Amino acid sequence: MSHGVALIRFAHVYKIFGSAPEKALARVRGGLTKAALLADCGHTLALDDVSLEIERGEVFAVMGLSGSGKSTLVRLVNRLVEPTAGTVTVNGIDVTALSRDALRSFRRDKASMVFQGFALLPHRSVLENVAFGLEIRGVAKKEREAAARAAIASAGLDGQEARYPADLSGGMRQRVGLARALAAGTEILLMDEPFGALDPLTRREMQDHLLALQRMLRKTIVFITHDLDEALRLADCAGGRIAILNEGRVVQVGSGREILERPADEYVARFVSVVTERTRSGPRTPGNRR
Ligand SMILES: Nc1ncnc2c1ncn2[C@@H]1O[C@H](COP(=O)(O)OP(=O)(O)OP(=O)(O)O)[C@@H](O)[C@H]1O
Numbered sequence: 346m347s348h349g350v351a352l353i354r355f356a357h358v359y360k361i362f363g364s365a366p367e368k369a370l371a372r373v374r375g376g377l378t379k380a381a382l383l384a385d386c387g388h389t390l391a392l393d394d395v396s397l398e399i400e401r402g403e404v405f406a407v408m409g410l411s412g413s414g415k416s417t418l419v420r421l422v423n424r425l426v427e428p429t430a431g432t433v434t435v436n437g438i439d440v441t442a443l444s445r446d447a448l449r450s451f452r453r454d455k456a457s458m459v460f461q462g463f464a465l466l467p468h469r470s471v472l473e474n475v476a477f478g479l480e481i482r483g484v485a486k487k488e489r490e491a492a493a494r495a496a497i498a499s500a501g502l503d504g505q506e507a508r509y510p511a512d513l514s515g516g517m518r519q520r521v522g523l524a525r526a527l528a529a530g531t532e533i534l535l536m537d538e539p540f541g542a543l544d545p546l547t548r549r550e551m552q553d554h555l556l557a558l559q560r561m562l563r564k565t566i567v568f569i570t571h572d573l574d575e576a577l578r579l580a581d582c583a584g585g586r587i588a589i590l591n592e593g594r595v596v597q598v599g600s601g602r603e604i605l606e607r608p609a610d611e612y613v614a615r616f617v618s619v620v621t622e623r624t625r626s627g628p629r630t631p632g633n634r635r
């Protein structure tokens with residue numbers, strides 16, 4: 346994927362939470378660390394000079410410990426969070442410059458956020474749930490149902506079209522939600538730990554369904570996880586990359602292989618050693634990749 350076209354671009358993005366972020370920014374630029382800034386004036390440095398390019402059609406996994414800035418990063422793409430400094434562009438358009446109306450259609454047509462749990466609409470069938478994203482965009486019934494049926498098939502839900510969420514198992518509901526997200530028609534999917542609450546086996550199944558759907562639909566997916574195994578599976582299979590965040594800084598961006606073979610620093614190496622230890626410890630572990 347390295348010769349693709351950048352669709353999402355972060356250029357020197359900072360995000361500071363607190364009452365006077367501009368003032369704090371000057372001090373961060375002067376070299377103050379996240380911990381020192383917090384101790385000194387109670388401001389949180391969530392992102393620290395982030396520059397990244399995400400290519401069209403790529404699965405881009407964002408990894409890091411809790412508090413490292415993953416959610417903040419992904420929320421900047423559809424402007425659920427505004428940067429303190431720097432720019433975020435999608436397809437060459439500066440998202441911070443969008444008017445209210447333009448932002449609304451941007452979120453509906455271009456970049457949608459998929460939250461954990463994929464809440465379904467209880468009074469709609471599986472088919473209607475999956476077609477919902479296209480329905481709100483005004484796509485004709487025949488067309489949206491055809492797209493929904495295809496997504497349902499690749500989520501392994503053939504024959505379930507007429508059933509209602511209450512009649513499905515938890516795992517099936519998750520798959521309906523996934524099919525709906527991918528059939529929604531937006532080019533960019535922002536997924537913030539969508540499988541975080543699942544047991545390891547269901548989680549693996551969902552990763553497989555996501556990959557099957559992605560092979561068919563070729564979205565640009567920004568996928569947050571704090572699990573390197575998950576990041577490796579998703580980015581590897583789809584030819585994508587992984588970015589690793591530490592205290593708001595991007596410490597490494599690369600293919601799964603690059604990260605496993607040449608971790609950029611101690612922090613990355615620690616994630617890698619957990620994965621390689623698990624791989625050595627036998628095939629029953631959910632994280633085993635062999
Ligand atoms: N709305 C907010 N107000 C103040 N601080 C915030 C806010 N949102 C995030 N932060 C802080 O910014 C930093 C980055 O948070 P973020 O939620 O992006 O991390 P994360 O990597 O998604 O963590 P997790 O894995 O726990 O979801 C953290 O120190 C967090 O406490």
Ligand SMILES: [Mg+2]
Nearest residue numbers: 415416417537
């Ligand atoms: Mg988060």
